[in-house]
């Protein structure tokens with residue numbers, strides 16, 4: 001397949017870049033003894049799992065279908081967690097997961113009898129401290145519903161469970177800040193952790209970021225697991241898939257209203273939702289900081305404020321020109337939606353040998369099917 005012949009919009013996942021991240025994950029595992037499970041809510045394009053599997057220990061989930069997907073397509077250890085399970089969910093999930101992690105003591109009490117003998121039991125605790133840039137994504141925010149708060153824990157619960165999960169980081173690139181949280185957890189919960197088999201420290205540790213001191217992180221994890229006699233887990237999502245994928249779009253028009261806006265055949269609201277939710281502008285591979293030609297990279301949705309970024313180019317943009325919106329893998333393909341009836345991006349992988357393989361493609365029928373399957377009669 002020739003890239004120029006591919007119809008935009010599409011995602012292109014770069015195998016070599018993914019493997020570079022996975023090699024760092026492998027090194028972290030080897031040095032620390034921690035196990036790593038992929039957080040499917042960030043990236044679950046299962047057509048890529050044959051490449052990821054040899055490097056990680058399994059998957060973790062945020063909802064029932066993710067458990068099934070992890071079990072079917074990834075294998076290894078399947079961790080099941082949800083903020084709120086129904087009894088039906090628990091029955092479905094208990095048979096296929098290795099660890100079942102409840103978000104509250106009430107859910108644990110209600111459903112432990114279904115899980116016992118089938119999977120290892122866990123509880124999410126909220127350490128009350130966190131590292132997160134935005135309140136929306138901060139598990140320790142005021143009135144947080146995520147995990148049991150310290151002062152609500154019934155100490156007896158620790159003899160009924162095998163492990164606990166803490167998730168309190170979001171894109172934490174600072175190893176010392178993470179180690180600070182780890183020490184805090186050890187101080188607050190240490191005597192309880194000593195009774196357990198495993199502790200998961202959740203996701204959001206950005207150990208693949210350039211310059212991240214993996215050795216330092218690994219040493220801290222190893223010391224923690226030895227101190228408390230537990231198997232540690234991390235649940236990376238973004239760290240695994242970061243900087244591997246471009247969303248490739250075409251400029252379909254240029255309009256002017258005091259400033260030039262290049263309209264592309266994609267939208268943040270439909271295809272790169274976190275750009276909008278977290279107000280974090282995208283980066284364009286073709287842009288140049290010093291360029292004399294400034295454009296808004298505007299989406300083709302009807303939402304007035306829907307834009308990818310404002311950036312500069314050396315030359316004026318032309319209609320028909322392609323742009324590569326970088327770092328578009330995590331929390332994108334899992335959130336694609338059909339708003340405005342826009343064309344859904346296809347998904348491709350560029351293999352290390354240069355071959356291009358198609359993982360997904362959508363058409364009008366997929367759009368129609370997502371809206372109704374039957375009409376009222």
Ligand SMILES: *Cc1c(COP(=O)(O)O)cnc(C)c1O
Pocket residue numbers: 039041042060062081167169170171202203204205235236237238239
């Ligand atoms: C979101 C989440 C993760 C993955 O977070 P990343 O920031 O993508 O690493 C892991 N565990 C839990 C419980 C989560 O909610």
